[in-house]
Amino acid sequence: MIVAEHAVKLELADVSKTYERKGQAVEVLDRVNFSIYEGEFVAIVGASGCGKTTLLRIVDGLESASMGAVRIGGKLVSGPGRDRGFVFQQDNLFPWRTVMRNVTFGLELQGVKVKDAREAAQPYIDLVQLSGFENHYPHELSGGMRQRANLARAFAIKPELLLMDEPFAALDAQTRELMQDELLKIWERSSKSTIVFITHQIDEAVFLADRVVVLTSRPGRIREVVPIEFGRPRDLSLKRTPEFVAVIDHIWGLIEKEVKSAMISREE
Numbered sequence: 001m002i003v004a005e006h007a008v009k010l011e012l013a014d015v016s017k018t019y020e021r022k023g024q025a026v027e028v029l030d031r032v033n034f035s036i037y038e039g040e041f042v043a044i045v046g047a048s049g050c051g052k053t054t055l056l057r058i059v060d061g062l063e064s065a066s067m068g069a070v071r072i073g074g075k076l077v078s079g080p081g082r083d084r085g086f087v088f089q090q091d092n093l094f095p096w097r098t099v100m101r102n103v104t105f106g107l108e109l110q111g112v113k114v115k116d117a118r119e120a121a122q123p124y125i126d127l128v129q130l131s132g133f134e135n136h137y138p139h140e141l142s143g144g145m146r147q148r149a150n151l152a153r154a155f156a157i158k159p160e161l162l163l164m165d166e167p168f169a170a171l172d173a174q175t176r177e178l179m180q181d182e183l184l185k186i187w188e189r190s191s192k193s194t195i196v197f198i199t200h201q202i203d204e205a206v207f208l209a210d211r212v213v214v215l216t217s218r219p220g221r222i223r224e225v226v227p228i229e230f231g232r233p234r235d236l237s238l239k240r241t242p243e244f245v246a247v248i249d250h251i252w253g254l255i256e257k258e259v260k261s262a263m264i265s266r267e268e
């Protein structure tokens with residue numbers, strides 16, 4: 001929910017990004033202005049190649065903006081920080097660590113003792129329903145279970161800002177729906193980090209988010225910010241209501257042409 005008195009957690013002020021490629025400047029992001037409030041869940045959608053991942057990498061401090069500024073809690077971002085967690089498209093669990101040791105990894109990096117890290121990690125493992133699998137290695141898990149372990153790992157460090165780049169893209173449709181449900185549960189039951197979630201799937205964005213940011217094709221600009229006013233907690237049956245479908249249609253109408261032309265230029 002957007003509550004007016006909530007503090008701004010993340011501020012993007014006129015963020016532009018240009019890459020050099022073969023001596024030519026490629027404009028990827030063009031003056032993106034946007035603020036996200038503490039505890040808010042914001043999803044970003046837009047055609048392939050419009051600069052979504054680039055935007056997230058700039059927020060994470062892995063890349064710098066060519067122009068403009070990114071502030072987290074009022075402080076200018078100048079590099080990666082422990083206040084942020086990043087979940088990638090593919091789960092990036094360490095294959096040589098068990099589920100438990102993967103989930104405790106971030107805590108160990110913070111200097112938490114192994115025993116204390118295990119105690120802190122267990123509720124997150126339980127929350128994603130991996131109790132009993134603590135000593136399994138990633139290759140012993142299904143894709144959905146791996147991505148659940150990945151979520152537990154991301155939440156276990158209690159990041160103030162969680163950046164998620166198409167985390168469910170590799171999953172089959174059914175597992176993906178269950179993971180959407182799972183993500184909302186873990187978010188609502190934990191300390192409600194501020195989340196920025198990138199997806200290609202409009203229904204995923206609308207189901208999860210408080211607001212959906214629709215980007216234009218490259219260079220990415222904000223086309224529209226769509227408030228999603230469905231109450232919480234949300235149930236997957238929401239997706240079958242006419243109100244939900246109407247929001248999907250609206251967003252699809254905003255990006256249809258661009259998504260189709262991005263597909264064609266990929267095929268060429």
Ligand SMILES: Nc1ncnc2c1ncn2[C@@H]1O[C@H](COP(=O)(O)OP(=O)(O)OP(=O)(O)O)[C@@H](O)[C@H]1O
Pocket residue numbers: 019020021026028046047048049050051052053054055218
């Ligand atoms: N390091 C780089 N050097 C040059 N160009 C880059 C670099 N990284 C990304 N680009 C270009 O920037 C544009 C945006 O890339 P980005 O990965 O941010 O898009 P995206 O919206 O995440 O796409 P997708 O939906 O396919 O993941 C693309 O045209 C890409 O080729």
Ligand SMILES: [Mg+2]
Pocket residue numbers: 052053054
């Ligand atoms: Mg991307």
